[in-house]
Amino acid sequence: MEGAAISAAGIGRRYGERRALDDFSLEVPGGSVFGLLGPNGSGKSTFVGLVAAMEAPDSGTLRVFGEPPAPALRARVGTVFQENASDPLMTVNDTLWLASRLFGVPRAQARERSASLLAAFGLSDRASDAVSTLSGGMRRRLEMARALLHDPSLLLLDEPTTGVDPHERRALWAALMDTRGAGRTILLATNDLAEADAVCDRVAFVQAGKVMATGTPADLKRGLRREAVRVTVDGLTPGQLSEVEQAAGAGQVVAQDEVLHITVDDASAFVPRLFAIAPGAIRTVTIEQSTLEDSYFQHVARQPAGSVAPL
């Protein structure tokens, strides 16, 4: 890891009365894959927009590669938006050609990089096809190829795999990591905790415009209870839920719809207690190892059980 690629201190950003970022502070090490994790509306995308110099903070200090974000700095930044941003009427080749002209990539280099990126993202045989004829997953891969065409030092990914099936998602990340290049920093805004756990060197949990916790996924999982019990319930009463929360060995208890997620030290000892508390309400029980999601709920979603912000 190098010095900080992005450094934010006390950033504030408002839209009218709504406070999107509030005293938001963060350091993204150069060369890292950094995940911003949080529910919808938590401020992740707002922060990414500030880094891309598409908006300016109302307060605080933001530096990208040591400089305040400015349009000229975008020459070193590649962006993948949450929604597709390629013209459906253009061909795949034309999309990359336009990106190369906008980012000043010399023609010969643009041809070479287009060919290698199309190959890396499995789009070589669709190069002459209109973007409108590509599947959703292919369009996301094209977005990645477009963002990487000028070999940016910083890649901003805003929920890049939303709506992509698991197979496509794996292929997309594999291609992205293959083409990562030395020293490129990736800032990934996502609400997919498993994805962040798999690809990020460091993550920050964001809620209500603030950074709640930051560290490596391993750091954030350390100190958690070792196991997690996922229970599907039917007709669990508030009294029974309260008993589960108070039960010996129970850590964080999160209730969402008909699912209880409970971190525990020893699942084999805890499950019989569950059946003793609510014998008729339990439909299924699954025992898992603690994940980044458990850490997320511990740090971020500290609302009362049953009112957890959706991920």
Added chain:
Amino acid sequence: MSAASACAALFLRDLRGVIRARSQLYSSVFTPLLFLVFLGNGVSEGLAPSKLPAGSFTAYLVAGSVVMTSVFSSTFSSASFYRDRDSGVLRMLLSSPHPARVILLGKSLAGVAIGTIQAAAVLLIAAPFVEFEWQHGVGAGLAIALLSVVLLNVLLAGLAQALASRIQTMQGFHLVMNLALFPLLFFSGAFFPVDELPTWLQVMAYANPLTYAVDALELAAYAANGDAFIGLGVDFLVLGALAAAVYALGLARTPRLTWSGQ
């Protein structure tokens, strides 16, 4: 990377888009031609207008049809601003290192080129079928016509861009463009001579920039300078000044998008 290169890329991209969308291309050229054939011949045969400066109403309508083509074309071209915004392409363009004004310039220059090509196509297709005098010679006449069409399209592109940057929806944009441009088209001498109109309508006509484009086109194709015409010098002065002012106004207000496209 140069702004000129980015501008040229956007220019070519929008031009290719119109060429691919053939229905738009064909309708922009053939609608005015249908106007010429049916309205021109109908009025020429039925009413035999003797006060027209051209030999027939069909010949007279050519200048108006060329102007009408430019009006339609500028409306269609500016609609690409909304298409790009709604499809997310505008956000991608604005995430490039270039100022938003460069992006707008590239797109609007494409609109000027498309409008000019389509208007010139109407003139060139109609020319063999009507009796033009070409009193300045064919080459000079075409050059005068081309210059007036370019200035007109710069003016219209600026107007369309100024409106597009202030109107949120494409439907609203089309409504305002139609409301603004159809009266201008009617009182420009495109369909009937303005010097036969009541005084108050003549005042409106001379305050109308399209009048000067129609006048220049008429002078290019079939009429010598005379009492019935404003004159090429005034036409180009008014069109040039207005085109420069309105185009600058159109580029003055650049689109602002947040990262999430709001």
